[in-house]
Amino acid sequence: MRNKTVRVLLVEDDDGDAVLVEALLEEASAPFVLSRAETLAEAERMLSDAECVLLDLGLPDSQGLAGLRRLLAKPNAPAILVLTGLDDEREGIDAVAAGAEDYLIKGKVDGELLLRGVRYAVERRRAEDAQRKLREVELLASERSRLERGLLPRALLQNSDVGLEVRYQPGGQRMLLGGDFYDAVGMPDGTVHAIIGDVCGHGPDEAALGVCLRIAWRALVLAGEPAEKVLKTLDQVLVAERHGDGIFTTACMVSVAPDRRSVRYFLAGHPEPLLVTGEEIVELPRSKVGVPLGVLPDYTWAGVDVPLPAGWSLACYTDGLIEGRVPDDVDRLGVERLCEILARHLRNGPTWVDPVIAEVTELNGGPLDDDVAILLLKDGK
Template sequence: MSAIIEHSTSVVPGDGKLEILLIEDDPGDAFLFEELLGEELPDARIVQARTLREARERLRPGIHCAVVDLSLPDAEGLDLLRAVLDMAPRSAVLVLTGRSDAAVGVAAVAAGAEDYLIKHEVDGPLLARAIRYALERKRAEDSERQLMEAELRSEENARIELGLLPVPLIDDPELQHHTRYRPGRERALLGGDFYDTVQTADGTVHLVIGDVCGHGPDEASLGVRLRMAWRTLVLAGHTGMDLLGTLDTVLGHERWSEEIFTTLSMVTIAPDRQRARFRMAGHPAPLLFGETTATALPDDAYGPALGLFPGSEWPAAEVELTGRWSLMLYTDGLIEGRVGGGPDRLGTEGLVEMASAARAQGLTGDLLIDHLVTAVEALNGEALTDDLAVVMLSGKAAR
């Protein structure tokens, strides 16, 4: 007859009872099993199944441990074990073998059982200890599996996010392109900031950098969509007000709330590399580096952020590029750090002063960007928490 003993438990974490499924067709062995456990684990609930078919009917998510005799009327050996493992992937499995079947027990552990015991050599303490060990080992295996699954998901997400960062479309060997990108979200690779660089067939180089308000995955997704829309529009021949107006429309359709807006700075560099036309939509002014100096582009090309006022206009301004020059576009994560632990922010003026000193030291390209980020963090007293993106393009004006 089937035997069921019901009690509460202190073996299994939480308020649930320790439930054990005994898969054993010998009534004498089943009775002995229950007697031994009754002394050592009086708060356990034991359910017996005489066949694999009965075990299939009685296995349920609440079963914490299955104790399996590998010789049943309708199944035996490792085939029986594999069937139980398939039916109860979240349960610990303990195998019972005869004296002459120790090798089978070892093979059972290799096949997925937590442990094995030899019948007629088992006493109460050994049986209780084996069950506890099997439960702990199963929990450890589940934790390791969940950790591996989390790591695989993290690696997959990392590949996806890295794949969404742009590859600049530039074929002018005289231009040097440098970027830095660091999201504010912990363990993320993509934030709401975005950037891109595209050279069109006539030799004109277009740069953009933008910042979607907010820091979550939704903002990151929107930033990617806006960047891709910008690249598509540029390659289709759209520029200036036409381009910004279309992006404003795209933002209106793609955002999930009317409160979402995007700041943006856009620069177009002439094929002769002697002029740069720029527009700013609520975004910090880019920096222009000369041989030994740094200046912010004038704010007379300033309009509202995208998504705020329908029908907005964004005036353009133009600067002359002479000699060897560099243009640096950045998001406000670089200038909103605090200065000296007080309430004051670095701001554009502070960044210009810092950048001028670095340029006077002869720093360029990656070294210049890294120096600025490190110096900003030092003033802030800790790592920057906002999304941060920097794009620097360097070249030489044609004579």
Template sequence: MTATLNETLTLLLIEDDAGDAFLVEELLKEAEAPPRITWVRTLGEAKAKLGPSVQCVLVDLSLPDASGLEALKEVLELASDAAVLVLTGLRDVHVGVAAVQAGAQDYLVKQDVDARLLARAIRYAMERKRADLAQRRLVEAELTAKENARLETGLLPVPLLRTHELRHTTRYLPGSQGQRLAGDFLDTVQTPDGSVHVVVGDVCGHGPDEAALGVALRIAWRTLVLAGQTGDPLLRTLDTLLRAERKSPEIFTTLCAVTITPDLSHARMRVVGHPPPVVVRDGVVGVVPGAPSGPPLGIFPDVRWTELNVPLGERWSMMLYTDGLIEAAVGEGLLGVDGLLGLVRQHGVIDVDRLIGEVGTLTDDLAAVVVSRGGT
């Protein structure tokens, strides 16, 4: 009966006996799609051949330079994505069983191999390896999802807000680039004197390291605000923390930190290399003038950031956001700050959900906080 392999594959044969190697090659020639076979005599020679292109490995565990499970362990480490079948003699069947327990997909007794059995064993080993890899990816995805959920809990805190005079809305949305976790963060805290403090920040880059750094910066910001620290001293402390915790010196962070006075009629802010907040006052839409008030954190030492003073009045609305909003794809270009202002003017109010719905695809993560007073 002719052996049937479902695909043409690249196979590495590690066998020091020329007669056994010749037999394997001849048997596989009978397959419907004979594999491309590379034959080596030792594990040392195999190391130079093992790579991503090798889909299956047949290995004799009695090699001149390695034997038993020691040889198998090295093969499994060098070809982690390849199916591995072990060749044994009649007296070494127990070694084949141990090899499967150690990670090989199957074992074959040389004296019992024929064309049909060999082809079927290779095919089944390939399928088992695919199933193993799929299971491994599933487990990794589940672990990543759990870690992301834990980090997102840190990125999305419950606001500490006592006043009922303000309407407070937050949004945190992943971008379209593989839904990777990013370092965007936000927070709102009202201190005992009645001041309302808001921050929105963005750690450059994507991934769990950046997200964890965003969580650390947000928690540090909340702690410092509750301890009574604001302004440049707070930012310099965050800058020190960023430099100590980041994985590489290229990592920087932009943010906008706002303090609204206890009577809710005035705001002081520092826009640290960040997009300018949008403010609607008595129906007039604009961005905060003078922004940004200084460079991002983590770029220059001993920086001073200019404080921007913004009169708000009785009826107003303010939105702090990360650049995922203004970098959203609109037509053939990006929304930009001017496009964002145009949409807010069309709506007459800052409706973050409507804005997100109209800009279309978010290519980057978005964190936004909207604070409103007086029914705006």
């Protein structure tokens, strides 16, 4: 900073004191750009262009620490050095306690001391800002980690013969966590229930709502509630807990029969699952998608029963996987192109989840805008 020009705003209504400050800076050969405001109101308008403020506490429109507090309350307030008179040193000490970087006594400061004071104030403010931003990032990371654990839990399939793979990839255009969630639970009778969902929007409110819905789903399933009632109850929970009337959630819920030869799935405005056997993508019977949760009161979602061939895999995913861009095309990727990509990778073996995500991301030209969650159930018999 020694050779860097610093923008200093002098807030002083006394012309003589203002001339003295300017002379002291010239005396120290200081690389400063000095501007002046004679009132606090004028200073507030000029604050965004300053890196350091030299503030007199006795102004026509402000007396004492009130002016200091007003400037400190401004967004991204710069460093502030308070100027006091010979008989007002106590006020300078109080100003530092209130948030000023330091105070200087008029008539007892030379150019070199003024120079050091301004440099110290600016560097201290920069260090404080850097520390504050670091704390904010750490708090955001901690909050994100807690929410992710709630959205993406450990599945309760310890004693089940159904295999499970899950993936989650956050969207690349923001640091905000989305509301994608999934879960899977094995029941005493051998049935395996799973859900994947996506709360519209991004941010901590949406993520917290996703956590709420996921926990409610697990509790309802463990309580043995039928699938139709589970979705209707989740709809009620969403309406009660959402932070805005327009918030909705898409979901795909599946129930694999104990003999692993059939599955019933429900769609609430969500992409249809993909049924895979060997190198083939099995076309599912056309079904009514159903409206998302939180859209129509008293709506009833209908399930679709599908036979499962030997060696089946059932992939449920959120729409971030199909909404990426495609080079030289105005349309999104879509389900049809996703199936084409999947079919190619199935020829290379059963480990296809990561390669498919990688190719979709590459086609998009970089990180996908939306979060991607994949839940893959596999026949373990």
